[in-house]
Amino acid sequence: MEKYVSLEYVDMVFSGRQGKFCALRDVNLSINQGEFVSVIGHSGCGKSTVLNLIAGLLMPTDGVMLCAGREIAGPGPERAVVFQNHSLLPWLTCFDNIYLAVERVFGSTEDKPSLKKRTHEALALVGLTHSEMKYPNEISGGMKQRVGIARALAMEPKVLLMDEPFGALDALTRAHLQDELLGIVQRTGSTVVMVTHDVDEAVLLSDRIVMMTNGPAATVGEILAVDLPRPRSRLELAENPQYHHLRGEVLRFLYQREAKAA
Amino acid sequence: MSATVVALKPEAAEPVVAAESKTAALPSSKAEAAPVAGKTLQRIMNVLRSITLAVLPPIVGLAFFILIWVGISMVAPALPGPAKTWVSAVELFSDPFYQNGPNDQGIGWNILNSLQRVGTGFGMAALIGIPLGFVLGRFKFVNDMASPIISLLRPVSPLAWLPIGLLVFKAADPAAIWVIFISSIWPLVINTAMGVSKVPQDYLNVARVLNLSEWKIATKIMLPSAMPYILTGIRLSIGVAWLVIVAAEMLTGGVGLGFWVWDEWNNLNVEHILIAIFVVGIVGLLLEQALLLLAKRFNY
Numbered sequence: 106m107e108k109y110v111s112l113e114y115v116d117m118v119f120s121g122r123q124g125k126f127c128a129l130r131d132v133n134l135s136i137n138q139g140e141f142v143s144v145i146g147h148s149g150c151g152k153s154t155v156l157n158l159i160a161g162l163l164m165p166t167d168g169v170m171l172c173a174g175r176e177i178a179g180p181g182p183e184r185a186v187v188f189q190n191h192s193l194l195p196w197l198t199c200f201d202n203i204y205l206a207v208e209r210v211f212g213s214t215e216d217k218p219s220l221k222k223r224t225h226e227a228l229a230l231v232g233l234t235h236s237e238m239k240y241p242n243e244i245s246g247g248m249k250q251r252v253g254i255a256r257a258l259a260m261e262p263k264v265l266l267m268d269e270p271f272g273a274l275d276a277l278t279r280a281h282l283q284d285e286l287l288g289i290v291q292r293t294g295s296t297v298v299m300v301t302h303d304v305d306e307a308v309l310l311s312d313r314i315v316m317m318t319n320g321p322a323a324t325v326g327e328i329l330a331v332d333l334p335r336p337r338s339r340l341e342l343a344e345n346p347q348y349h350h351l352r353g354e355v356l357r358f359l360y361q362r363e364a365k366a367a
Numbered sequence: 368m369s370a371t372v373v374a375l376k377p378e379a380a381e382p383v384v385a386a387e388s389k390t391a392a393l394p395s396s397k398a399e400a401a402p403v404a405g406k407t408l409q410r411i412m413n414v415l416r417s418i419t420l421a422v423l424p425p426i427v428g429l430a431f432f433i434l435i436w437v438g439i440s441m442v443a444p445a446l447p448g449p450a451k452t453w454v455s456a457v458e459l460f461s462d463p464f465y466q467n468g469p470n471d472q473g474i475g476w477n478i479l480n481s482l483q484r485v486g487t488g489f490g491m492a493a494l495i496g497i498p499l500g501f502v503l504g505r506f507k508f509v510n511d512m513a514s515p516i517i518s519l520l521r522p523v524s525p526l527a528w529l530p531i532g533l534l535v536f537k538a539a540d541p542a543a544i545w546v547i548f549i550s551s552i553w554p555l556v557i558n559t560a561m562g563v564s565k566v567p568q569d570y571l572n573v574a575r576v577l578n579l580s581e582w583k584i585a586t587k588i589m590l591p592s593a594m595p596y597i598l599t600g601i602r603l604s605i606g607v608a609w610l611v612i613v614a615a616e617m618l619t620g621g622v623g624l625g626f627w628v629w630d631e632w633n634n635l636n637v638e639h640i641l642i643a644i645f646v647v648g649i650v651g652l653l654l655e656q657a658l659l660l661l662a663k664r665f666n667y
Contacts, residue, residue: 184576
């Protein structure tokens with residue numbers, strides 16, 4: 106296992122109307138191929154900024170970012186993003202939303218039937234074959250997010266980036282989608298970076314949890330290895346002492362070391 | 368309090384009926400039919416009431432309008448009243464497509480000619496205005512370049528452009544179309560530019576992550592996202608075009624509603640002028656409604 110994504114001494118300074126704001130300072134992080142890494146921290150700690158940097162939607166003011174041995178110079182389909190608010194195009198059906206991405210990535214090398222097959226497979230992966238001809242405003246929030254995940258996965262990205270993917274969903278739907286994601290990642294062996302503020306979600310899904318200090322000038326505080334065996338099951342983990350120990354570690358970091366005056 | 372109790376009673380009774388029929392396996396049709404019939408009656412009453420509420424105010428308003436019209440025509444006898452105008456209108460519309468030479472044609476021809484001029488002028492404005500607005504919305508530099516010129520030309524009265532048109536085209540009909548074109552292009556340009564510049568950042572982020580080509584961004588993201596704005600632009604633009612056509616035709620002549628109004632003024636046929644006003648209003652209303660219907664389809 107080699108370093109697949111790496112951030113070295115990354116600084117991010119935003120220059121706004123009220124002068125400069127240093128969001129991140131000296132962020133060092135390396136992610137292995139096939140690893141599931143969560144980034145957790147209080148709101149405003151710059152965890153979404155880290156994700157946008159890896160996505161290439163933002164350019165760091167200082168430092169080096171590499172993905173699969175190449176410098177990250179901008180956004181690209183090899184680093185697919187699942188956005189918090191799903192960001193599906195409302196004038197396209199679920200099928201067409203995914204097809205747009207598939208066509209972009211594989212359109213130059215594959216013919217139409219093969220592109221359609223890929224789109225169908227992506228929809229089947231998230232269990233939405235029956236609503237492929239529906240428009241985003243005709244399906245529930247959880248289904249929209251599943252289409253968003255399917256769109257990202259259909260691009261066969263080197264890294265799957267998820268920005269609080271389940272943040273806008275109710276608790277039951279969220280748990281359901283977490284279980285689905287667990288299964289999908291198990292099957293596809295994807296490399297995933299997920300931003301979250303949900304401690305249970307982080308422990309359940311991750312191989313490692315990156316805990317960010319509070320901003321401004323936030324950085325990586327601690328990295329916690331989650332050595333729970335896979336495949337994991339929500340119900341079994343509920344009885345697992347190691348799970349509770351890890352959960353406690355994250356909570357201690359968030360509410361003791363980096364306690365935030367609300 | 369008593370009203371709620373009464374209202375609850377039939378509903379409360381229903382489950383009992385259902386339970387009874389289940390256990391007895393012999394549904395008594397009379398007991399079930401009564402509340403169902405009551406409900407249907409209630410529903411019909413509700414529908415009737417909502418129809419009345421929707422239709423009554425406009426009718427009352429129209430009645431007032433006609434009443435005021437009658438009053439004015441009694442005070443000023445030169446203005447024909449509703450009855451006289453109606454008779455004249457019936458006669459006029461009984462043969463809408465006659466042709467007695469270039470200056471005496473049926474009302475149908477007048478309407479069609481006006482519509483055709485508006486269509487041509489507006490069509491050319493759309494052909495140039497929408498792509499232009501697209502470019503202005505997409506590239507800030509071009510927008511900053513064009514905005515002083517647009518701000519300067521937009522408030523100019525449409526008819527001020529007529530002499531330019533006559534000068535350049537040396538004919539009345541193209542000059543009228545030119546006036547329609549130049550006065551209806553601004554809402555198209557401005558609204559399209561607004562729509563394109565207001566495409567949500569989320570959609571643009573999707574485009575960036577997918578690395579879409581400029582053509583795909585334009586057709587798959589910008590155009591559909593700006594569509595509601597563009598349709599508003601089209602609606603405003605056709606409204607302006609229809610507003611201007613009467614004035615333009617009054618000055619340029621030919622066959623058309625504007626010319627007809629002027630012709631009937633020269634004949635002192637005031638009924639026909641009033642009819643023309645209604646025709647212009649109704650056609651404008653129909654155009655507006657048709658476009659609103661179209662806009663509803665693009666409301667995501």
